[in-house]
Amino acid sequence: MKANAVLFWILSVIFAAFAVAYGWWHAAEGLVQEPVGLVALSLSSVFAMFLGFYTQRSYNSFGGELPEDRLDAEIDDGDPELGHFSPWSWWPITLAGAGALVFLGLAVGAWISMIGFTIFVVAIVGWVYEYYRGYFAH
């Protein structure tokens, strides 16, 4: 995990160096500053820095090496709790359908968006609270 963090930091430095070189090159050639490449390279650096910072923070809070980084670990040491996934929920596809209607409405006619938005409100509440009511209330 430490290697992952270091890789992202290296990427961040490289993108930052590219951004500086790119801007400097334009200036040295006397050209008008081309902004898209400059913004893309600078924010790619920020992007990598963001992930590097997060992986570094995570690594520091692990309190040890991850099993996948150890030569003497067993496979089941690296079998983490993956979280809760609903095996049969209909809400995500309802939500996606609502989003599709909203955007269809932008292209075809605003009235479809309004129907889509109404379904969206029902679907997002249904999805977020699916495991908070009835049999699953806790």
Next chain:
Amino acid sequence: MPHNGTVTTTTASRPVAPVVHRPNVVAVGTIVWLGSEVMFFAGLFAIYFTLRSTSPELWEAQTSLLNVPYSLVNTIILVLSSVTCQFGVFAAERLQARATGKWYQVGKWGMVEWFFLTYAMGAVFIVGQVYEYVTLVNEGIALNSDAYGSAFYLTTGFHGLHVTGGLIAFLLVIGRAFAVKNFGHKEATSAIVVSYYWHFVDVVWIGLFLVIYVLK
């Protein structure tokens, strides 16, 4: 036995890998998604800078219409809402959903109180932005008026939509706190990832504010 002394065996007394505290997968997924959001806003920034470089005279004329002090106040409100959001996260991390004292004892606030305050501040920001849009449209800058209008409303508008989405997320997280009998780690996780998103949107706004209102 010396004859295979160099062979490591895992059958007896193998060193047990220490238990590590992995980051929550919901948090990791949120961070990866926010990474993609960085690049989404990179596209918007690139649009803004490109249009600015192709029509500098338009920028000279139109940016003078911006009300910078007004927007600065709005920015400060949004930045402070990140602070109140973080206090809500601290409450969620100690699994405290509601206040344990009177409403004016701020130190005893739970996640719900802090998030309501954050919601109110975010809502003030959005209302302020809507009012700013109305003023600018009256002064002739609209989405379809010229390249400056397009760049201005696309960048700030997409940011405003993100803030609105964050407001809805706050309501859903607050609703979860009300829906459960025992506020547990699952509810705290949703509070934490919403705060990640909120801080991200806040940082993007600082970038937008610097580019649009300070740099012009």
